[in-house]
Every structure is written in structure tokens, then in C-alpha cells.
Amino acid sequence: MKKCFFILLFITYFSGMEMPVMAQVTAFPEVWKYKEGDDSSYKNEELNDQQWQSVSVNKVHNPLTIQHPHTFGWFRVSFDLTTIETKQDLIFLLGTIDDDDETYLNGVWIGKTGKFPPGDEAAWDIQRNYLVKKELLKQHNVLAIRVFNAGADGGIAAGTGIYNPKLCYLSAERFTKLKQQLSRQKNSYQQLTTSNGLIAAVYNYKTDQIESVYPHIFTAYDSAKFVQPFAVNIHLKGGYKPINVRYLNNTHIIEVDYKNFKVDYFASFTNPEKILYAVLKGKVAIIQHISFQSEKGKGTLLSNASTGILKGDYKYFLFSFNDSLHQNTDVYNTALMRLRSSSNELISRELLFMKNLFSKCHFPAILNRQERNLAEQSVAILKMSQVSSKEIFPLSHGQILASLRPGNWAISWVRDASYSIEAMSALKMFTEARNGLEFMLLASPTNQFIHYIHTDQKDYGIKVPYQISVTRYFGNGREESDYGEDNGPNIELDDFGLFLTAFADYVTKSGDKDFYLKWNQLITQQVVHAILQNIGTDKLIRRESGPWEHHLPGRQFIFTSAVCSRGLAAIASLQKKYDLPSDYIERGSATLYDGIMQQFLINGKYFKGNVQDSHTVDHYYFDAASFEVFANGLIHDKNIFNSHMQAYNQVLRALLDSSKGYIRFNSNDSYENQEWPFAGLRVAMAQNYFGNKKEAKKLIDRITSLASGNYNQVPEIISLDLNRYKGSIPMVGYGSGVYILALMDYYQH
DSSP states (O other): OHHHHHHHHHHHHTTTOSSOSEEEEEOOOSEEEEEESOOGGGGOTTOOOTTSEEEEOSSSSOOOSBOSSSEEEEEEEEEEOOTTGGGSOEEEEEEEEESEEEEEETTEEEEEESBOSSSOBOOTTSEEEEEEOGGGOOSEEEEEEEEEEOSSSBEEOSOEEEEEEEEEOSOHHHHHHHHHHHHHOSOOOOEEEEEOSSOEEEEETTTTEEEEEESSSSSEEETTEEOOOSEEEEEETTOOOOOEEEEGGGSSOEEEEOSSEEEEEEEOSSSOSSOEEEEEEEOHHHHTTOOEEEEEOSSEEEEOTTTOEEETTEEEEEEEEEOSSOBOHHHHHHHHHHHHHSOSOHHHHHHHHHHHHHHHSOOOTTOOHHHHHHHHHHHHHHHHTBOOTTSSSGGGTTOBOSBOTTSTTOSEEHHHHHHHHHHHHHHTOHHHHHHHHHHHHHSSOOOTTSOOBOTTSOBOSOSSOOOSOSSEEOTTSOEEOOOBTTTBOOOOTHHHHHHHHHHHHHHHHHOOHHHHHHHHHHHIIIIIHHHHTTBOTTSSBOSBOTTTTOOTTOBOBHHHHHHHHHHHHHHHHHHHHTTOOOHHHHHHHHHHHHHHHHHTEETTTEEOSBSSOOSTTSTTTSBGGGGHHHHTTOOOOHHHHHHHHHHHHTTTBGGGOTTSOBBSBSOSOTTTSSBOHHHHHHHHHHHHHTTOHHHHHHHHHHHHHHHHTTTTOOOSEEOTTTOOEESSSSBIIIIIIHHHHHHHHHHHO
């Protein structure tokens, strides 16, 4: 039974296989009932849920229903079984549920995954498979699922069904071979995103559909309103089967091959409008009768999906919208007129736009083909992830997302954005880097956490006025702290240090003295000062949420003190260069450096992750974020670096496999205990800094190789067992950004 159960989980997770290993008894209905809130009576079989909201669960495009963070919701569905089916144990496959669930059948608990507040532990990436004993089954049944959403959108993802665990079609030997085969396959991800900084559209190769088109590239306008797609399930009529898909020439254009024609999907940079283009390319006789169909989302859909505009061997389809914030009818009609009157140059102009951007980037000439492809695609992803100056929210201009959709983190974190800005500066994308910095410098006044009294009655606020967000930004440019109702906000003081490092790095590489002087007063008074005021008598940054977003009261993390010390040192150097006061900033940096050496260095051999954990078996004692003390150049002692890596390789090297990268913590949490490309690429930076180029290249090559099989996108995490992409994809700062930094550093030093 257990073997069959695991095979089901394994195969349903990687459902691209041709032959199922278990027979589906029946499918759950497509339409379920949903209600936000939390009441134990919602599990009861006899409850009347007819007035609840109707939601689609089993459609290919399945928008998550819970659209508020830190919220409970209940899903219910009624279904029938035959008499024969009720006389056997069954497995309920419930897809992945974001974030945690308790599941009941006919009022009886049958399983749970994750942990509800307080002390919630997310399990959004775990496939739900619950074994249901035959004694609980009836001919008419009611399934009720209690779901907690910790952040962003939440709910039930597609992929539900009822299976018979006894009907295994796969032998143990075949299963082992299949698992080995999957572990060797590079491709494990089927979605590509196009964006022009204004809208974002996600194409799914497996279903051959544009799953969704969003009117903004960010996830949320503010704490109460999330961005919903204006169009979903855009696909060709006629049952055409795709042969291949790619980003055309490593750009933002998604090109899909069919037998006798191609389709290019893109949001245009050369015409910065909120329009998705779908362009057929092929012989007139073939494409003239082909059209699209789609479903409307939020607002009014504007589209010529059924007709298109035929221009020789090209046929153009447009998708736009009107809603309460946008009136795009004139923009849409102008685009139609422009296409009818112009020659077929739109795609070539888009390609030229990206080619010119690539040409301005100073890539090392020695890059091999795979590295060059991933470097160029990383540039395109960095560009796609930055909000355009044409966006209707003025204070959103220049913000950089942590992930493009469909990733969960299509939100502007200070931390991720800082790595993106450093990558932009390394590439000499100075306009984009400056815009990213100015977004945070011009963002709507923060300061909502000058003071914050937590449940322990201690004040975890910044204590002084500050400009840079303590966590991230809403789409409208306002500060957000990823606030938890039970455990309070995230207050992350590492953001100040990372911002200073990115700011100083841009000024140093660009030589933009005027920019530095323009913002000098704000930087010193509301970023530098914020760090200095939060250094304790132990010479460290006081307790806070830290690099992995631990809600208050948090810990004293080595990462935070390290990046703040490094940021202060970088600003002090520029202050000195421009004959401005620097001594007090240098002293702050040196104080933190001394605190790190005194409080975190264990027996002169390695650094632990935080002050509060004192035993090697403690959850956060060995922390992949500790690599930053070497990656950012703060610690120069090669002997300490070598002994640090020796200790950490025995704990955080993925499955103790030297061909892989590093997990986040030694943890039972499936989110933390997976390989993080970010960690491996920061180790690569450190290895290169200390002259261990062979080890640095091995870590870079791992990401290059995996990304080359996944459309040159870098994921948030990689599964330990099968090298499969997981988490938010594509990551920007923690993906494309840190890859660029590691690659450029390797070849330039």
C-alpha cells in the first residue's frame, strides 16, 4: 500500500508521463463551494452551502481563491460513488494546497498537511494524497477542506481526483528506472512569462494556453486588493498540438512551434501599452483561417481573437481590457490601426530592442554558448520584472519584483531588488539600476514601523525616521511588512544594508556623482542612521526578522549584521571620496565587524547563523545565509573560509552530494530543506573570491545546466531527489540577479 501511495504522489507531481500508474476511480466535480472565514461547523456533512461562492477547482487555469493573506477559507464539494467503489479503500488526490489544510470527509477528519497559526508552517508545495478507509465512504459524500493562506493568494491548485491504490500498473523495477530517468532530465518546468513592465502573461507548454494575462506585473495593489487576470485560457481553435517552445533569441517573446506555423506571444516594449500580442507566422493558406478563443477575467476584455489582422505571412491578435483603473479602448483601437497600416515590423522591432539591450551589457567574451544564453535571458527577465514608467501608479515606477508570475513572489522585496540592482550595475544597465534605486528613494513615506510594540511588550521599531521599507512594497509603492495577525510583522534590518550596498555599487560602477550627492542627505539620515541606531551593546544588529523572514521577535542573524557592516563600509568609502563625513559610518561598520567575529565565530573555525541558537542541532544554527559574510567580501581570512565551508558542507550540501548546491537549513520543512540556487551562487562568489575557481565554476555550471533545460529560467528551489524546479519561477534577484553576479565575477577576477 505504501509503495503504491508513494508512486501516486510521484507520478501526479510529474504528470507529464504518458501512462498513469493508478486507475482513477472518478473525478471530483469541477465546481466547488467556497467561503472565507473559519467555523468548525463548515466540516459538517449536513451543512447547507448553497449560498457559498462557486469556484472552479479542476480547470486548467485555476486562480487561487483565497485572495487575502493570513486568511482561513473552507472548500466543500459533494460527489457520488458507486456501491462497488464504497467497498474499497481509496486515495483522494487534492493537488497542492496553498498553504495549509485540514481535510474532512462526511465530517470526519482524514488528513492534514502543514501547520495552522500560531506558529504556522507553510506546505504550499506538497502534493496532498489522503488514504480514505472504506468504512468512511458512502454513495453520497461531502468533502470539506479547511485552508489557511499565509501570504499572497491561496487555495486549491488543479489536479484532484479519486484513485484506487490497489491498481498499480508499474513494477518496482520500472518505477526505479523511471525515477532515475526523471532525475537525469533537465526539463521539469513548462511555463514561460512575457512582460513589458506593464502587463504579464503566462504561457503553459503542457496545456498550450496563455493561462492568464494580468493588468499589472505586481501581485497586489495594497493590503486589501490583489491583481486579477483580465483574460484566461487563451488558446488556438482547432486542436493544434505544439511541437516546441522557447524564448525567441533569449528575449521576452515566447515562440511556440506547430507543424506548419509558429505563434509568438509578447507584451511590447517598443509600444509600451497594456496589450498582449499573439502573432501567427506561416503561409497565408495555412494561417488565414486560424483564430483564438479565450475567457474573460476581471473587467471588460478587448480582443480580435476570432478575426485577427492578416498581413502576408503574419496574422496579429490583440488582447487588452477596460476596468475601473484603465480605459484602454483608444489604445487598443490605435494599435489595430497601426497594424493595419504598417509593414510587418513589430516582432523585428521587439527583437532589435532586446538586441540593443544585450549589446549594452558588458558580458565577458569568454562565455560558452549555454552561459551566454542564460546571461541574455537573465537580462530579459530583469527587464521584464521592472515596473514601467508608463504604469498608472506613479510611485510604482522602477520597482523590481522578486519573481515574475506565475511565481508567488511577484512582489517588490528590498532584499531581492538589491541583488537585481547589483546585477544591473555589473551589466552596465545603469538606467534600470538607477530607476530601481529611485523607486525605493521616492516610495510613499514609510515610517509606519518607527515604533512597534510586540506581544512581549518590547519595541521592535526602527526608533528613527527611515526611508527604505522594512520588508517589501505594494504595487502602489507603499511599504508592506508581510504582517501576520498572530505573530506580527516582519521587520528586516538587513534591507538597509543591502540597499546601501546596491546604491554604492551603482555609483561606483557608473561614476554617477550627481546621483550620489542628490540623495546623500536622505541616505545618511534615513538609511545609515537607521542602521546605527539599531546596533546593540553586543556590537550586533538587535533581534529582527532577518534574511528568511522570521516574524518577531526574530533573532540576531549573522546575515543582517554582515550586510549592514558591508553597506556602511561601501557608503563610508564614497563619503571619503567626495570629501563628506565618513568617520562615524566607518566606526559603525567596524563595530558590526567586531561583533560578528566575537559573537558568531565558533572556535575560530566557522560562523553560526544567529546568536540565539547555541547548539549545532538547533534549527537555525547552520544557516546558508552565513555564506554572505564571504560572498560580499566582508571576511577576508581564507583559513576561516575553508574551515567554515568544511563544516557547512557536512550539513547543508544538498544530500551531501558534492555535485549539488546547498539547502537553506537542516530542517524537516520541505521549503527550507531543498536546494536553493541563491545559496549555491553566493557560495560560488565566495569560492571565487578566495581563489577556488574550480569549485566556484562547478556551482555556476550546475545552475547553467539545469536552467538550459528549463527555458533559461532560475527557480527558487530545486527538489533534492529529482532535480526538479519548485517554488517561485522565475526568480529575479535570487535567480537571474545572483547568477549574473556569480558569472561576471568568475570571468572578471
